[in-house]
Each structure stands twice: as C-alpha cells, then as structure tokens.
C-alpha cells in the first residue's frame with residue numbers, strides 16, 4: 024500500500040476553517056494535511072499580554088475545529104517546516120498570502136530556503152496591489168476613489184467550509200500550546216472562529232441596521248467589535264461583505280471594511296510607512312520629548328475625561344472605540360506635541376486587534392501626515408468630542424470611576440464643579456486651548472497653508 028500524500032497547512036493570520044481557500048487548497052493537494060502554527064519569538068517579544076492570551080485561546084479554538092490535530096511549534100520557520108516535510112513526506116506548504124512587510128519578508132526567506140510555498144487567498148477581500156487607477160495603473164493615494172474602484176473590482180464569494188478534514192495525528196511533542204493567561208483585570212473579547220461568527224450574527228441582529236448612526240457613539244455597543252477576529256483571520260472580510268445589502272447603514276459598514284483594505288494597500292505600496300511619515304515634511308516638525316505627560320496619557324490620567332476613559336478602555340479591554348482612537352491620537356500629537364510613532368507603539372503593545380497597516384495609518388491620518396488625512400490643521404477638541412459622542416457620559420462613567428458621581432452636564436468638565444475632583448480625579452496636564460494654538464504654530468512652520476476646519 025502506498026503511503027498517503029500529505030500537504031502542510033501553515034496557519035498564520037487565518038485561524039479558521041470556514042471560508043479559507045488556503046486550507047481548501049491544502050486539502051485538495053493530498054490525502055492528509057499537517058496543520059501547523061509556528062510561534063514566532065520575534066513577534067512574541069513585542070506583543071502585549073492581552074494579545075498573546077487571545078492568540079493562545081484562538082489556537083485552542085482552531086485545534087478543536089481540526090479534531091485536535093494542530094501542531095504548535097516553536098522555532099525557526101524554515102527548520103520547523105523542513106522537519107515536518109521530512110517527517111510526514113509532505114510535498115507542499117499551503118499559506119494565505121501575506122502582504123504586510125514583516126510577514127511578506129518572512130515568506131520570501133522561507134521560500135528562498137527551498138520550502139515550496141503555495142499561496143492561495145489573503146486576509147483581504149481584494150489583495151493589496153490589485154486595485155489600480157485605470158488611467159495609469161498606479162495605486163490610489165486617496166480613499167474615496169480607491170473605494171469606488173475596489174467596489175468595481177469586486178471580490179469572490181466566500182469559499183466553502185470543508186466537509187471533512189483528514190489530518191495527521193501530532194506527537195505530544197508537537198503540541199506546544201502557549202500558556203499565556205489573560206491578565207486577571209482584563210476584559211477581552213473571546214477568541215476563535217465560533218466566537219467571531221456568533222458576534223457577527225449578533226451584530227447583524229442588533230447593530231448593523233443602525234451602524235451609520237451608532238458607530239460614532241462611544242458609550243453604546245454600536246460597532247461590530249470584529250476587529251480582533253479579523254486581525255487573526257477568525258473570520259474573513261468576504262464572509263461579512265457577502266451578507267451586506269444596499270442600505271445606507273450597510274454601505275457605511277462596507278466602507279469601513281474598505282478602510283482596512285485601503286490601508287493594507289497603502290502599506291503594501293509604501294512599506295516604510297509602518298514607522299516613517301507618509302508625508303515626509305512632517306518629520307521636520309518640532310516635537311517634544313516624551314516626559315511625565317506621556318506617562319499620564321498612557322495611564323489615562325490626563326485630566327481630560329473622554330481621553331482618560333478611552334486609554335483605560337484600551338488597557339482593560341485591549342480594544343478602543345474608533346472615535347476615541349482618533350481623539351486620544353490627536354491629543355498625543357497635537358496637545359502633547361509628541362510623534363505619532365510613540366502612541367502607535369503603545370497601541371501596538373495593548374491592542375488585541377493590532378494591525379500594522381490600520382494602526383500606522385490610523386495614527387498618521389489623525390496626525391495629519393497620512394494619505395488623504397484629516398487635514399493636518401485639524402485638532403480634535405477632547406471636551407467637545409466627549410459632549411458630542413458620549414452625551415450622557417456613560418462611556419466616561421464606565422471607565423473612570425472617579426467621575427462616576429457626576430451628572431451628564433458635569434462629567435465632561437469636572438474642573439467647573441465643586442465636587443469634580445472630590446474622588447481623586449487628576450487635574451488637566453495641559454490647557455487644550457493653549458496647546459491647540461501651539462500645534463497650529465508648529466504646523467505653520469512646516470507650511471500649513473489651509474484654513475482651520477470649523478467642524479471640530
């Protein structure tokens with residue numbers, strides 16, 4: 024009897040069984056698959072405890088779906104894959120294509136070492152690099168035309184869920200599941216494909232149809248909270264897009280999925296912008312050095328309630344509402360005059376949904392140095408943003424107990440009320456009105472030439 028033909032399925036940012044073309048390709052390539060996840064020491068070193076614990080949960084969930092056949096290996100990717108290929112007589116290694124700089128370079132290195140990688144699909148509905156201007160076949164630099172062209176390009180239907188997966192039984196020594204525990208004071212979304220699909224169904228029932236209105240209100244559960252699931256590939260954007268209709272709310276949601284794709288495309292075309300300024304002249308601006316004020320920002324102790332609530336949400340949940348991501352980013356860059364990379368690194372450490380493209384370009388958008396950025400002269404007012412997007416103060420009350428005794432009318436400006444500081448809330452570390460002018464002056468030095476946006 025001839026030995027079974029085997030192929031390796033190397034999971035990375037695609038920790039799911041459903042709608043996974045690379046997995047289908049691996050199954051089709053042989054009689055049995057060897058599913059593997061390789062823990063990357065370099066990435067582990069820079070990843071915070073919440074994201075590591077989430078990954079550990081997600082690997083268990085994937086393993087369960089694979090009938091406990093997941094190989095979880097530690098070590099150099101080339102050595103691990105060579106060893107598995109030899110041991111199981113596997114002839115191909117299947118992956119979902121990686122586009123962000125670190126992962127793409129890793130795959131090139133693995134391939135150069137003689138590992139036959141077969142790329143099928145990617146973490147995106149439309150792979151980065153595909154949407155080009157019809158006029159000159161160059162990439163888009165502005166979101167809105169990208170979005171239109173992305174819609175015209177279109178995407179495939181979700182791939183079928185495999186009916187049966189024949190996988191080899193791993194040795195006990197191949198089951199190196201990490202023991203990363205969620206910090207006891209953290210409150211993070213449950214990981215895994217099942218949890219992702221459950222959350223998607225719940226959001227379809229309770230939030231999607233009012234998404235266009237609810238998405239900006241920080242105090243309500245008005246967004247999908249699928250970002251961590253998307254980051255780890257526990258659900259594919261195609262699965263979401265396939266179930267959207269034409270209403271305004273659904274269209275707004277489709278546009279947000281497209282922001283993720285746009286930023287992935289921008290980073291693919293400008294790989295240095297994960298750390299460098301997209302608009303180079305911003306590197307010339309005068310910035311301050313990080314000091315105690317930066318520590319106060321990190322701890323959610325700036326004295327600005329909406330900013331502090333958001334930073335504390337990040338530390339507790341490993342997630343922050345999009346509205347407040349913009350507000351705290353603006354505060355760091357425009358009120359504290361610090362470089363966006365400092366904030367982006369702090370986000371990278373804490374976010375469970377950390378995505379190199381969305382994070383770097385979300386920060387650059389707010390800092391004004393990004394693609395079709397918020398105009399660089401825009402300075403978010405942390406008090407007005409709070410009043411507008413957390414009118415009753417529920418969001419602040421939830422994360423800042425020192426302010427929970429204040430009414431909706433008081434909570435955004437505790438300094439105006441007698442008992443505003445009675446429970447130990449810190450005083451403001453800067454005066455926003457003063458720092459806004461300082462920020463505009465520094466922008467002027469690098470030639471700000473447009474009037475201030477009156478809307479914020």
Ligand SMILES: Cc1cc2nc3c(=O)[nH]c(=O)nc-3n(C[C@H](O)[C@H](O)[C@H](O)COP(=O)(O)OP(=O)(O)OC[C@H]3O[C@@H](n4cnc5c(N)ncnc54)[C@H](O)[C@@H]3O)c2cc1C
Nearest residue numbers: 246247248249250279280283345348377378381382385386
């Ligand atoms: C400074 C800053 C840093 C950010 N860092 C990240 C990050 O590391 N990882 C990340 O996934 N998102 C990041 N974002 C984008 C956005 O804040 C989150 O995707 C969103 O808050 C996730 O919540 P949700 O899943 O409920 O989003 P929803 O509102 O339900 O949107 C659905 C999905 O669309 C995508 N999306 C929505 N808004 C954006 C956006 N502005 N840019 C890119 N994709 C978007 C996400 O994949 C999201 O899960 C950042 C934004 C800013 C301003």
